[in-house]
Amino acid sequence: MHPILQRRSSLLLYLGVWLVFGVLLAVVFVFGARAPALWSLEFAVPIALLLGLQSLSFWYLVQANPPGDTPVVRLALTWLAAGVVSLIVWLAVAYAWAMWLTPADEAYPYEAIGTFPLLIFAGAIGVSLAVLGHYLAGAFQRSRNAERRALELQVLAREAELKSLRAQLDPHFLFNSLNSVAALIGQDQAAARQMCFLMAQFFRKSLTLAREQAIPLAQEISLAETFLAIEKVRFGERLSTRLEIAADVREVAVPPLMLQPLVENAVHHGVAHLLEGGEVFVGARRSAGFLELVVSNPCDPDRPPSRGTGVGLANVRSRIETLCGHRASVDVDAGESRFTVSILLPASGAASDEPVMRAPSAGRHVGAATHQS
Amino acid sequence: MLIVDDETLARAIMAEHLAQIPDVEIVGQAANGFEAVKLADELQPDLIFLDIQMPKLSGFEVLELLGQRAPAVVFTTAFDEFALRAFEVHAVDYLLKPVEPARLMDAVARAAERVRSRTPAPSARELSAAARPPGRALERILIRHEGRVHVLAVDRIDFIEAQDDYLSFAAGGKRLRKQQTMADLETQLDPTRFVRIHRSFILNVERLARIDLYGKDSWLAILSDGTKLPMSRTGHAKLKELIG
Numbered sequence: 001m002h003p004i005l006q007r008r009s010s011l012l013l014y015l016g017v018w019l020v021f022g023v024l025l026a027v028v029f030v031f032g033a034r035a036p037a038l039w040s041l042e043f044a045v046p047i048a049l050l051l052g053l054q055s056l057s058f059w060y061l062v063q064a065n066p067p068g069d070t071p072v073v074r075l076a077l078t079w080l081a082a083g084v085v086s087l088i089v090w091l092a093v094a095y096a097w098a099m100w101l102t103p104a105d106e107a108y109p110y111e112a113i114g115t116f117p118l119l120i121f122a123g124a125i126g127v128s129l130a131v132l133g134h135y136l137a138g139a140f141q142r143s144r145n146a147e148r149r150a151l152e153l154q155v156l157a158r159e160a161e162l163k164s165l166r167a168q169l170d171p172h173f174l175f176n177s178l179n180s181v182a183a184l185i186g187q188d189q190a191a192a193r194q195m196c197f198l199m200a201q202f203f204r205k206s207l208t209l210a211r212e213q214a215i216p217l218a219q220e221i222s223l224a225e226t227f228l229a230i231e232k233v234r235f236g237e238r239l240s241t242r243l244e245i246a247a248d249v250r251e252v253a254v255p256p257l258m259l260q261p262l263v264e265n266a267v268h269h270g271v272a273h274l275l276e277g278g279e280v281f282v283g284a285r286r287s288a289g290f291l292e293l294v295v296s297n298p299c300d301p302d303r304p305p306s307r308g309t310g311v312g313l314a315n316v317r318s319r320i321e322t323l324c325g326h327r328a329s330v331d332v333d334a335g336e337s338r339f340t341v342s343i344l345l346p347a348s349g350a351a352s353d354e355p356v357m358r359a360p361s362a363g364r365h366v367g368a369a370t371h372q373s
Numbered sequence: 374m375l376i377v378d379d380e381t382l383a384r385a386i387m388a389e390h391l392a393q394i395p396d397v398e399i400v401g402q403a404a405n406g407f408e409a410v411k412l413a414d415e416l417q418p419d420l421i422f423l424d425i426q427m428p429k430l431s432g433f434e435v436l437e438l439l440g441q442r443a444p445a446v447v448f449t450t451a452f453d454e455f456a457l458r459a460f461e462v463h464a465v466d467y468l469l470k471p472v473e474p475a476r477l478m479d480a481v482a483r484a485a486e487r488v489r490s491r492t493p494a495p496s497a498r499e500l501s502a503a504a505r506p507p508g509r510a511l512e513r514i515l516i517r518h519e520g521r522v523h524v525l526a527v528d529r530i531d532f533i534e535a536q537d538d539y540l541s542f543a544a545g546g547k548r549l550r551k552q553q554t555m556a557d558l559e560t561q562l563d564p565t566r567f568v569r570i571h572r573s574f575i576l577n578v579e580r581l582a583r584i585d586l587y588g589k590d591s592w593l594a595i596l597s598d599g600t601k602l603p604m605s606r607t608g609h610a611k612l613k614e615l616i617g
Contacts, residue, residue, distance in 0.1 A: 175451035179470040183386035236381050273428045275405050
């Protein structure tokens with residue numbers, strides 16, 4: 001949308017500037033070419049406004065040739081051509097206007113002819129100023145847009161973080177795990193201790209990871225492993241897991257707590273609803289410059305997809321969209337008896353390369369990553 | 374006493390706590406709803422501790438299947454805000470996991486009192502309807518047919534026909550019968566997918582192929598498999614409103 005046409009007030013202001021330009025032009029005619037004062041005003045003000053209206057179209061050229069991305073030569077040629085065309089059109093109309101202003105029985109005033117070289121000069125200045133002005137307006141609008149988008153992104157990221165935090169503190173998971181601990185204390189104290197340790201580790205990791213912008217995939221995997229270890233205590237033989245993590249993706253930077261909700265869904269909405277249980281599969285590998293993450297689980301064909309899955313998945317999807325835009329994708333395959341989510345994220349060429357998203361300094365997480373169960 | 378929970382550890386700790394209470398005998402443990410229904414019939418326990426969230430059949434559904442023969446029930450759950458609200462509304466006893474031994478003792482005492490006074494079991498259907506999150510319709514129908522439990526997903530139903538005291542569910546050419554009233558079922562189904570087109574018929578709108586005029590103020594609903602169902606004037610109006 002044209003920034004000047006967007007609001008009535010800005011259009012009036014814009015035309016006001018050109019009105020002043022017209023009056024100045026008339027003054028130049030009177031003193032520079034000794035033209036009659038009234039004729040000069042009658043002639044100069046309308047054509048100044050015309051030049052202003054004509055120049056409005058420059059906005060679209062500014063949009064098509066953003067100063068940063070366009071080669072300088074092309075930029076110069078484009079504007080030269082646009083300026084010349086605009087000027088010729090304007091001069092032709094100005095000439096016709098001058099002819100019309102002068103009564104037919106009168107000889108064409110010498111003064112008017114004298115104004116034409118001046119007119120070309122003034123028009124060139126006017127066009128140049130208009131181009132400059134439009135570039136400034138464009139830059140202003142771009143920076144404002146960028147600011148707004150950055151703000152939107154921030155709000156979205158915050159929301160996602162809050163949601164995933166709440167998901168981490170899933171009360172059902174917490175109370176069931178506590179119940180398992182209570183049961184284990186009577187049966188197997190070492191296992192009970194181990195369970196306490198796993199739970200502490202899980203909540204600690206969730207809380208620290210949630211604060212980061214991006215983390216190495218290895219940490220996200222380690223969180224998922226801890227979670228699955230806890231759930232294996234609860235579900236016993238009904239839950240089995242298979243993790244296939246390629247060695248060259250462990251350091252790829254990913255948004256935190258993105259894999260975790262999917263693994264939780266796989267257990268709570270998949271395996272938990274099967275009498276015999278099943279296997280949760282988590283895979284990560286590099287494929288053509290992308291990081292491919294897959295979470296797959298068997299599910300009950302008699303059970304309609306529950307809403308909980310939808311929320312968790314939608315949350316992951318919106319976060320990935322916010323962070324990576326169109327360079328990432330989330331693909332859901334809801335089969336009759338198997339549910340698979342595949343995520344493609346941009347990944348750097350090698351683990352040591354600079355990742356697409358900035359990973360936090362390695363030192364802060366070494367401790368968490370090495371304590372694996 | 375019967376313990377029903379899909380988690381081995383949860384059953385173990387319940388059994389451990391119950392063993393501390395005098396005059397309590399655990400006759401069996403079930404790891405899922407199907408086993409629970411079977412064991413409850415076979416063993417005739419006085420009281421069942423019934424977990425709500427289990428695979429295939431929820432605790433509510435187990436209670437529904439037990440029907441009139443249901444013994445006293447104490448539900449157990451780790452966390453389920455909707456279920457808790459339903460328990461409060463219908464004054465049903467429940468325990469939160471991990472279970473506090475003192476609370477368990479109280480629950481057993483209250484259940485013994487209910488058994489003595491022959492207090493009827495709470496209505497499973499009312500309970501599960503109250504425990505369903507708002508705006509969420511029934512998703513599957515439980516039918517006990519010739520000793521077997523059928524779980525029928527509602528989208529597999531073609532139509533439902535009333536036959537005396539029974540409802541006959543038509544799904545993929547087969548028929549399953551269940552004792553329930555039309556009005557009761559109608560309120561539980563998703564009104565955007567199921568319409569009562571006649572006093573004796575509820576139709577799954579997705580199965581509708583076309584509508585034929587049959588006579589003055591009466592229509593025939595033709596299903597995609599060719600079945601013809603009568604439609605009343607009000608049924609026709611309801612259907613029209615839904616599909617436009």
